[in-house]
Amino acid sequence: MLVDIQNLRIAFTSRGKRFEAVRGISLTLGREKLGIVGESGSGKSLTARALMKLLPKTAQVSADTLRYDDVDVLKASERQMRRIRGGRVGFVLQDPKYSLNPVKTIGSQIDEAWREHKRGSARQAKQATLDLLDQVLIRDPKKVYASYPHEVSGGMGQRAMIAMALAPNPELLIADEPTSALDATVQAEILRLINDLVEKRGMGLILISHDLPLVSHFCDRVCVMYSGQIMEEMAASDLMNARHPYTRGLLNCMPSLMHPRDRLPVLAREDIWLEETAR
Amino acid sequence: MSDRMIEVADLRISFSSAEVVKGVAFEVARGETFGIVGESGSGKSTVLRAMSGLNESWDGRILFNGEAVPKRRSREFFRKVQMVFQDPFGSLHPRQTIDRILSEILLVNRIGEIDRRINKALSDVALPQTARFRYPHQLSGGQRQRVAIARALIAEPKVLLLDEPTSALDVSVQAEVLNLLADLREEHGLTYVMVSHNLAVISHLCARVGVMQNGLMVEQTSVEDLRAGNVSHPHTQELRRLSVELEDVPAEPSSVSQAKPGA
Numbered sequence: 331m332l333v334d335i336q337n338l339r340i341a342f343t344s345r346g347k348r349f350e351a352v353r354g355i356s357l358t359l360g361r362e363k364l365g366i367v368g369e370s371g372s373g374k375s376l377t378a379r380a381l382m383k384l385l386p387k388t389a390q391v392s393a394d395t396l397r398y399d400d401v402d403v404l405k406a407s408e409r410q411m412r413r414i415r416g417g418r419v420g421f422v423l424q425d426p427k428y429s430l431n432p433v434k435t436i437g438s439q440i441d442e443a444w445r446e447h448k449r450g451s452a453r454q455a456k457q458a459t460l461d462l463l464d465q466v467l468i469r470d471p472k473k474v475y476a477s478y479p480h481e482v483s484g485g486m487g488q489r490a491m492i493a494m495a496l497a498p499n500p501e502l503l504i505a506d507e508p509t510s511a512l513d514a515t516v517q518a519e520i521l522r523l524i525n526d527l528v529e530k531r532g533m534g535l536i537l538i539s540h541d542l543p544l545v546s547h548f549c550d551r552v553c554v555m556y557s558g559q560i561m562e563e564m565a566a567s568d569l570m571n572a573r574h575p576y577t578r579g580l581l582n583c584m585p586s587l588m589h590p591r592d593r594l595p596v597l598a599r600e601d602i603w604l605e606e607t608a609r
Numbered sequence: 610m611s612d613r614m615i616e617v618a619d620l621r622i623s624f625s626s627a628e629v630v631k632g633v634a635f636e637v638a639r640g641e642t643f644g645i646v647g648e649s650g651s652g653k654s655t656v657l658r659a660m661s662g663l664n665e666s667w668d669g670r671i672l673f674n675g676e677a678v679p680k681r682r683s684r685e686f687f688r689k690v691q692m693v694f695q696d697p698f699g700s701l702h703p704r705q706t707i708d709r710i711l712s713e714i715l716l717v718n719r720i721g722e723i724d725r726r727i728n729k730a731l732s733d734v735a736l737p738q739t740a741r742f743r744y745p746h747q748l749s750g751g752q753r754q755r756v757a758i759a760r761a762l763i764a765e766p767k768v769l770l771l772d773e774p775t776s777a778l779d780v781s782v783q784a785e786v787l788n789l790l791a792d793l794r795e796e797h798g799l800t801y802v803m804v805s806h807n808l809a810v811i812s813h814l815c816a817r818v819g820v821m822q823n824g825l826m827v828e829q830t831s832v833e834d835l836r837a838g839n840v841s842h843p844h845t846q847e848l849r850r851l852s853v854e855l856e857d858v859p860a861e862p863s864s865v866s867q868a869k870p871g872a
């Protein structure tokens with residue numbers, strides 16, 4: 331098992347009031363593609379960050395288990411975690427451009443990620459980076475290599491982050507909305523690339539996304555989150571037939587190219603979904 | 610008053626000698642919504658930024674309400690034409706609370722009833738009142754995007770330029786935002802230009818769509834023709850094919866989902 335999370339809780343205190351953003355999440359991951367979908371603000375990104383020990387200092391974290399492979403993340407030192415991040419685990423953050431260093435070129439940042447793991451020469455690193463940029467369908471890899479983050483488009487920044495996360499050949503890729511800024515043709519190609527890595531190299535994948543059809547087509551398993559909890563978990567191919575009323579409500583809100591509607595239904599959120607089920 | 614709210618003609622934009630927008634033209638009628646889709650890196654955001662007055666180095670013509678706008682826009686222009694940026698994190702001041710971000714635009718434009726307007730703007734985009742005194746980094750990605758939408762709406766603009774406004778939202782909040790945009794268009798005759806990669810979202814709100822590739826608008830089509838597949842450019846056809854494929858729902862459940870208690 332690559333990831334084992336049991337009863338994860340994350341809370342913040344603001345203006346004297348404690349607010350629990352993640353309320354007893356349990357999930358495990360093997361060499362597979364796990365999708366996480368759900369409400370905006372339900373704790374998807376916080377859960378992913380907790381696993382990499384990247385939460386803000388103000389976050390109060392507890393868990394019965396929080397393991398990455400053989401590492402107890404709760405007890406691990408910052409040095410240990412740094413070796414995992416950007417090495418054994420690639421992490422594509424939700425705001426790609428703001429996770430890139432604004433004063434370094436994109437090429438030099440991917441070079442660094444590659445050398446962290448491969449220990450090759452500067453020339454080898456550059457060649458590997460150009461190859462990666464080409465694989466994520468950047469039209470002009472040399473130009474983007476020399477560009478600063480503010481000089482590329484939203485989707486190019488996202489692809490640079492993906493290239494950087496994949497550069498050290500990670501065992502696990504955590505991707506938080508990695509394709510939200512990509513057109514369908516580029517998205518299809520990137521997913522094919524990720525799928526190859528899962529199938530050929532046994533990489534694990536946690537894919538956080540709001541795109542239900544995409545997760546349903548691409549992932550093996552999916553967790554649906556609402557207000558800090560997992561509402562239901564199922565085979566991804568069954569997502570379109572989900573039974574929980576929250577998930578059903580979500581599916582019903584989607585606009586469609588082929589079946590237009592005048593007005594989109596809105597979700598009637600029910601109090602019972604807020605009740606804690608983990609304890 | 611012209612019934613053509615927006616006119617863009619032969620728009621060209623370069624960055625250090627590389628031309629990235631190579632002569633783009635389109636028109637949007639008052640109260641209409643024009644969608645822009647197309648390849649990542651093709652110049653969509655660059656077109657919107659030039660229209661919004663944020664980037665002052667472009668060539669060609671941009672007209673709002675029948676009047677050609679100068680490179681440097683007036684304060685009045687910035688109130689009437691608002692933009693929602695693709696990167697909400699980058700467009701929100703990191704050291705200002707949401708309350709400050711929203712009140713500032715009202716103060717600058719001398720608009721009163723600040724408290725009432727902020728409360729309404731937050732609830733319009735389904736943000737809890739608790740978000741009001743937080744900083745951008747204390748919100749989730751989708752909550753930040755909603756702040757950006759609230760900020761664009763709060764000063765009651767006439768034109769909204771929307772760059773991927775719902776890409777960080779779950780589909781339930783997306784539905785609320787799309788309904789809100791449709792209502793405002795109906796009630797106040799707002800005009801929108803919306804960039805999105807999601808053809809379902811575009812087709813829901815827009816009547817016409819422009820498709821961009823490599824700095825050019827390679828095709829303009831009505832949403833009906835897009836839906837019916839009456840499109841001629843290969844890039845449009847490819848985007849449509851992939852979108853239709855994803856919408857294809859597997860008919861038979863292969864196993865039963867395990868709903869947790871509370872269901």
Ligand SMILES: Nc1ncnc2c1ncn2[C@@H]1O[C@H](COP(=O)(O)OP(=O)(O)OP(=O)(O)O)[C@@H](O)[C@H]1O
Pocket residue numbers: 342351368369370371372373374375376377386388424746747748749750751752777779
């Ligand atoms: N630093 C922080 N301080 C206080 N609250 C926070 C902080 N970071 C996140 N939160 C809150 O925790 C909740 C969960 O946030 P998280 O970013 O995990 O949501 P998410 O599921 O990723 O949502 P989205 O789909 O919008 O990205 C949200 O309500 C958010 O406002």
Ligand SMILES: Nc1ncnc2c1ncn2[C@@H]1O[C@H](COP(=O)(O)OP(=O)(O)OP(=O)(O)O)[C@@H](O)[C@H]1O
Pocket residue numbers: 480481482483484485486511512513624629647648649650651652653654655656695
């Ligand atoms: N400040 C800048 N300096 C140099 N080049 C830039 C700058 N801003 C944008 N570009 C280039 O202009 C081109 C178009 O970028 P733009 O952001 O408009 O694309 P886009 O269509 O919005 O793409 P996406 O769908 O990925 O957001 C890209 O090649 C980008 O690298």
Ligand SMILES: [Mg+2]
Pocket residue numbers: 374375376424506749750751
């Ligand atoms: Mg998130």
Ligand SMILES: [Mg+2]
Pocket residue numbers: 483484485653654655695772
């Ligand atoms: Mg863009």
